[in-house]
Structures are given as structure tokens and as C-alpha cells.
Amino acid sequence: EEIEKRGFKKALVVSDETLLKVGVTQLVTDLLDEWNKDYELFTKVKQNPSIENVKDGVAACKKSSADYIIAVGGGSVIDAAKGIGIVIKNPEHADVVSLEGAVTTINKSLPIIALPTTSGTAAEVTINYVITDEARKVKMVCVDPNDIPVLAIVDTDLMAKMPVSVAASTGLDALTHAIEGFITKGSWEMTDMFHLQAMKLIYENLEKSVAKDQIAMDNMGLAQYIAGMGFSNVGLGIVHSITQQLGAVYDSPHGVANALLLPYVMEFNGVVVLDKFRKIGEAFSLDMNVEDDRVIGIVVGAVRDLSKRLGIPQNLKEIG
DSSP, rough: HHHHHHHHHEEEEEOOOHHTTTTTHHHHHHHHHHTOOOEEEEEOOOOOOOOHHHHHHHHOOOOOOSSSEEEEEEEHHHHHHHHHHHHHOOGTTTTGGGGGGEEEOOOOOOEEEEEOOOOOOOOOOSEEEEEETTTTEEEEEEEGGGGOOSEEOOGGGTTTOOOOOHHHHHHHHHHHHHHHHSSSTTTOHHHHHHHHHHHHHHHHHHHHHTTTTTHHHHHHHHHHHHHHHHHHHHHHHHHHHHHHHHHHHOOOOOOHHHHHHHHHHHHHGGGGGHHHHHHHHHHTOOOOOOOOHHHHHHHHHHHHHHHTTTTOSSSSGGGG
């Protein structure tokens, strides 16, 4: 119905080989077939999408004459789709490298419909996308309001086939977004509202969602989305700045690296945001009627214990 309402004619469906293999992409393409909607598939997206992935996608998009993109996947797929959509409409950035940073592109992306398959990245609602420059071993953070999808459909049916490890790490990625967005220098009342509610939902529902409890999965879908609404307006912190380098040099999965680093960075930051740490503890429903010198230990301990229960690696050696 949304495709017809917008008058779109042909889609480039961007996904990855794993989602294609396990039948998640097919949930979308079957629906397109049922409605006689024209599309072509592009599934050459890596877990840390590269400049080459974007260039290949641009070529596929041009060849197909698609007038919109459907991104079916996690943050990697949606980020690749954003890069493709931006370059199609702004060919002066065909090198992709020139999109790094806060770039002012002239034209809005080719329209993107984003269908996230993980409960973590919020790529479907943010102004950011991350592309790896493999030659320089750098993950380029591209910040551009023109890349925001025209429609996001957060449907936990698409998330149901996530492996347990992916559900755990992407859920903790969402928690990282909420915590970093909450304590970053740019935070303010509106974004605090998003982040506190996201933290509450994630802490209450993540473990249950990993065990495939449907209500908890729905709540995680909502939580990661509203965390994205918050941090997209104020930025993140040094968990992400370190994670970007781990991904660029070692190709480590983004969610795993974030989950691993989060407790360490919280310990480092806690002393200057003690009042906010109390609020984080309250969002977790912890007893925060304690002396100041206990606040950091209680809150970081809760995050670390959650991480351990979910089987997340606890140091860099464990991820090679």
C-alpha cells in the first residue's frame, strides 16, 4: 500500500547473502511478487559495508533503473543502501570517500524504505551511515540528513530469525546508543526522554527477547528505534569511536565490539556524570538510594552482568 501511495515503480532490494539464505529477504520479495511489484535484488553487502559494496550497489541500481530502494537487513545493509541512494542522486560523490563526515549533499537520497532485521542499530531512522574504506583501514562516519529513509517499518517478524548471538549483541548496541546519547555533552531534555525510556525497555526486555518472547521482541524493536531518535540528534561517545577502529582494522562485528567496550567506557566516564548514572540506575529499576562512591559500581556492574549473561566477550583477546 505504501509503495502504491508513493507511486514508486521499481525497487532495488538491498539485503545480504545470509538473510537471503535463511529466507528473511524472501518475506519481503514474496510480498512484492504477490502485489506484482517490480524489483531486482542486490545482496553483496558485508558485515562492515565497504566503498566497493556501495559502488557495486550504485551500478546495480543504475542497471535496474530502480526509482527507489528497499533495504532489508541490519545496520550494515541499511547503511549500504543509504550510501547507494545518496550517490545515485549526488553523482559528484561517486568516489564515496568524499561522503565522510558532515557532508552537505545537494539532493535527497533515492527514496529508501528501511526494514530492519535486528533490534539494535536504528539505522532506519538516523542521519548517519558508516562505510569502511578498506584501503585506509578506516570506517567513515557519514552524517547527512538527506539519507534518512522515507519510511521505516519496524516489524519483529523480520527479526525473528536473528541468531541468539546477534540478538544479544545488537540489543546491547542499542543500549550503548541510549547510554552514550544520554551522557554525551550535546544531550538535553528531549533526547534524555528518548534515551531513558529506551534504557528501561532494553534492560527489562533484552534477555527475554533473545529467548524469542514475542512481547519482549516488540519492546526491543521499539527501544532501539527511539534510542535512534535520541542519539541521531546529539551524537555518541568513545565506545563508538573505538569500535569504528576495531571494525576497520579487524572487521569485528559492530554490536559485539560496542557491547564489549561499554562497561569499560562507563567506568571511565562515570565520575563526571554521576547524577546521570543515578538516573540510568533508576531506569534499570535498581536501588539508587546509595552514597556517591557506590553509584558507578552499581550501574556498571548491572551492565556488565547483563553482558555476561548474554554471552558477550569481555575483553579484546576474546574477539581475536
